[in-house]
Amino acid sequence: MTDHQQHQRDRRLFLKGSAAIGGAMLSRTVMGDTSSEASSDKPASANETQRVAIIGVNNRGSALAKGFIANPDSDVVCICDVDSRAAEKAANMIEERSQRRPEIETDIRKVLDRAEIDAIVVATPNHWHAPATIMGCAAGKHVYVEKPCSHTAEEGVWAVEAARKHDRTVMMGSQRRSWPAVIKAIEMVQSGRIGKAAYARTWYNNRRPSIGHGKQVATPDWLNWELWQGPAPRQSYLDNLVHYNWHWKWRYGNGELGNNGIHMLDLARWGLEVNHPNRVTAGGGKYRHDDDQETPDTMMVTYDFPESKSITWEGISWSPLGPFDSQVGVSFHGSAGSLVILGTGYTLFDDHNKEIETVSDSGGDTTHIAEFLDCIESGRRPNADIAEAHRSTLLCHLGNMAYRTQSTLQVDPKTGKPQNDSNAQSMWGREYAKGWKPQV
Structure with missing residues (x-):
């Protein structure tokens, strides 16, 4: 085993151990009633390395991409953004850090059609959070969704239903739960x-x-305004x-x-x-x-x-x-x-x-991401499970x-x-x- 392989192995074990300890502490202290939050009996993922797509790579999405790149249990293989500038910038960053350039998509539906993707990370504007989560579950993907997990209360209910119906690990980015x-x-x-x-x-x-006061102007050529709006009723670009x-x-x-x-x-x-x-x-x-x-x-x-x-x-x-x-x-x-x-x-x-x-x-995202990936592999509910998130x-x-x-x-x-x-x-x-x- 090379020094690099040994380092990766040690890091993998450390991150898994951290997630397991955090999960054990959480189970002992905050999950006394397990009637609705009990761990799932679903089998571990067949893929030791989870292939991840980041949906939305401005600001928070890029930060999460760095966290998933740093974890040996995940590989960022695709990014999706309606802003072509942001997508290119993120792809360059990921390639520099991982020596692998991710595929770039504009439409989340094309991402969800890709069978090789195991999980998606939703870091879009709020009105996209629950729809992307629900669509992801229906496509068989695990979901890490940024806070808040929904734009309306009804969407939160639907997101919980989707996670349970499709037996997916769905976790909100409330990273303090892993500190x-x-x-x-x-x-x-x-x-x-x-x-x-x-x-x-x-x-x-x-x-x-x-x-300020926005003005109606032509949509910039770098932005797909139709997909940015997605589920929201249409309005002119401001x-x-x-x-x-x-x-x-x-x-x-x-x-x-x-x-x-x-x-x-x-x-x-x-x-x-x-x-x-x-x-x-x-x-x-x-x-x-x-x-x-x-x-x-x-x-x-x-x-x-x-x-x-x-x-x-x-x-x-x-x-x-x-x-x-x-x-x-x-x-x-x-x-x-x-x-x-x-x-x-x-x-x-x-x-x-x-x-x-x-x-x-x-603090930071490291332990929370490790928790998400460990839950995909083990089948247990995460500390920020979608039901708690809702x-x-x-x-x-x-x-x-x-x-x-x-x-x-x-x-x-x-x-x-x-x-x-x-x-x-x-x-x-x-x-x-x-x-x-x-x-x-």
Whole structure:
């Protein structure tokens, strides 16, 4: 065995071991009820190396491509993007790092027709997340989908159904679920280290610029605008939409709540061991810029759960200072102390606010990608399984419903659906372009 082969073998074993340890810790601490989340008995993949296609390679997609390239259990063989510039740039990067140039496609349907592809990574705009996931499952592919896992609540339900119907590993990119120090922090909250935990505060602060007022112009020759819109109802191309400002348009995005709030809400729900709320309220507005942004730049949401627990979310897109001098985080509050997760670690406090310990660890995508690949091979459910992903993403949808209807949502805690509010119920799903409605 050459030194290079030995290194690859050692690295493979290390990454698998990390994923297995993380999965074991998670199973022990957060999956006490296995009735709906039990591990699948499906056989391991016949391919030791998973052949992966990255769908959407601007920003997040390129970062994930690097992570999959670095893992010896995967090979990025195809990329798909409606932006020819981004596709070429990503292909060059992958070739430089892996000494293999991936195939380039523009249409996801052509990717899904390729039998040699085992898994897809969905890093598109939000309105594509669930349709691509559902289409991927139906084509027999495993799916790693970026957050949020759906653009509407209904799509989240469909994505779970598709994963189960086609027996596919489907995992959301909530990578904090694979960070060792964060796993330990959640275990402490759940084990009673801070007493009875009844409240979690989540926040994300930033200073985002104005998106201005868009103008209808000719579509750039490097962009396939028809495929970019995909499932969304058609509209003319605007010069201030691609590639990031779509986040602030309800037609394509979910505002900051769905953009970054999902990460913190996922941790809060995980730590408090709650599923669906029974009441949701929201306040805030668009205060900073006079521009085309439709989603709020200032938002506060309160989620009350039937277990007598609550979660709050604060998002401010024009002032970067958040609690604990941090732009992003989550704090858990219990009868015997508090615990704050910031970045890749946590700080534990007693009930007099005295710091007991601070722990930090490495973060990033590495362990989360290893978890995804290990679950494909082993058949067990991932720590960010699509069912868990949907429950957390649903909090974002409910918060946006409460904000947009300016009402207090009464929610069925069994289904997560708003009750006795026709306006909110109309936002459970959305309209699709002809021929693009997902079919489970």
